[in-house]
Amino acid sequence: MKRFFTLLLSFFILINMSSVAYGTEFNDLDNNAKEILLNIKYTRNILFNLLGVELTTETFAEEEIKYDGVVYLTFDDGPVAKFTEPILDTLKANNVKATFFELGQYVNSNPSLTKRVYDEGHTVASHSYSHKKEIYSSFEKFKKEIIDTETAIENATGAKPKFFRPPYGYKLPQNYKDFLAERGYEIILWNCESNDSRSGKLTPEYCLQTVKDTSKNKKEVTVIMHDTYNKQHTVDALQSIIDYFRELNYEFKQYGE
Ligand SMILES: [Zn+2]
Numbered sequence: 001m002k003r004f005f006t007l008l009l010s011f012f013i014l015i016n017m018s019s020v021a022y023g024t025e026f027n028d029l030d031n032n033a034k035e036i037l038l039n040i041k042y043t044r045n046i047l048f049n050l051l052g053v054e055l056t057t058e059t060f061a062e063e064e065i066k067y068d069g070v071v072y073l074t075f076d077d078g079p080v081a082k083f084t085e086p087i088l089d090t091l092k093a094n095n096v097k098a099t100f101f102e103l104g105q106y107v108n109s110n111p112s113l114t115k116r117v118y119d120e121g122h123t124v125a126s127h128s129y130s131h132k133k134e135i136y137s138s139f140e141k142f143k144k145e146i147i148d149t150e151t152a153i154e155n156a157t158g159a160k161p162k163f164f165r166p167p168y169g170y171k172l173p174q175n176y177k178d179f180l181a182e183r184g185y186e187i188i189l190w191n192c193e194s195n196d197s198r199s200g201k202l203t204p205e206y207c208l209q210t211v212k213d214t215s216k217n218k219k220e221v222t223v224i225m226h227d228t229y230n231k232q233h234t235v236d237a238l239q240s241i242i243d244y245f246r247e248l249n250y251e252f253k254q255y256g257e
Pocket of ligand 1: 168
C-alpha cells in the first residue's frame with residue numbers, strides 16, 4: 001500500500017512539474033505543442049480531482065489557443081487497407097483526428113480496420129452499405145442500407161454511428177431525413193473538395209490546389225476526400241493538406257467531438 005502511495009505521489013509531482021514548463025513560454029509555442037501541454041494539464045486536473053485537491057481559478061488560469069478557423073477532414077467510401085492504413089498513419093503522426101464515412105460492406109469485410117479507425121480516436125460514420133444509386137429507389141431499400149451499415153459498425157467498434165453522409169451528396173426526401181433523425185443521425189455534407197474522385201490520372205498537387213481553391217475565405221471547412229480504391233494521390237496529398245491548414249492556423253476537428 002505504501003508503495004502505491006509513493007508511486008502516486010511521484011506521478012503527482014511529475015505532473016505538477018509540467019506546469020512549470022507550461023507557465024513560462026506557453027505563448028511562444030506552436031499550437032501543436034500547446035495542445036499537448038493543455039492535455040497534460042487536463043490529466044493533472046483529473047488527478048487532482050481524484051485526490052480531492054481543491055482547484056482554484058488562480059492556480060489554473062485557462063490559456064486558450066486562438067485559431068483562425070476550423071477544418072474537418074473527412075474520408076468517404078472506405079475502409080480499404082491499402083489506402084486507409086497510410087492515411088491513419090499520417091493522421092497519427094500529425095496528432096489530427098478526422099471523420100470516416102464508411103461503407104457497411106467494407107466494414108463487414110475488414111472489421112478490424114474499422115476498429116483501428118475507432119481506437120485511434122477518429123469518428124466512424126455511415127455512408128450507406130453499398131453506395132449504389134439504387135439505394136434511393138425505394139424507402140425500404142434505403143432503410144435497409146442504413147440499418148445494415150449501423151449493425152456492421154456497431155459489431156466492429158461497439159458504438160453506433162451518429163453521422164450519415166448520403167452517397168453522391170443526394171438530396172434526401174423528407175421521410176428519409178425523418179427516419180435518420182429518429183435513429184439519431186445527423187446528416188453531414190461538405191463545403192471543400194479535393195476532387196480526388198475525378199476520373200483520369202490525378203496528382204497530390206492537384207488535390208492540394210483544389211482544396212486551397214475551394215476552402216478560400218471559409219472559416220469552417222469540411223474537406224471531402226476518399227480512402228478507397230485507386231486513391232494513392234489522396235494518401236500522398238494528405239500531409240500537404242494538413243500543413244496548409246496548420247499554416248493558416250486552423251483547428252482540426254472531427255464530427256461528434
Ligand atoms: Zn461516396
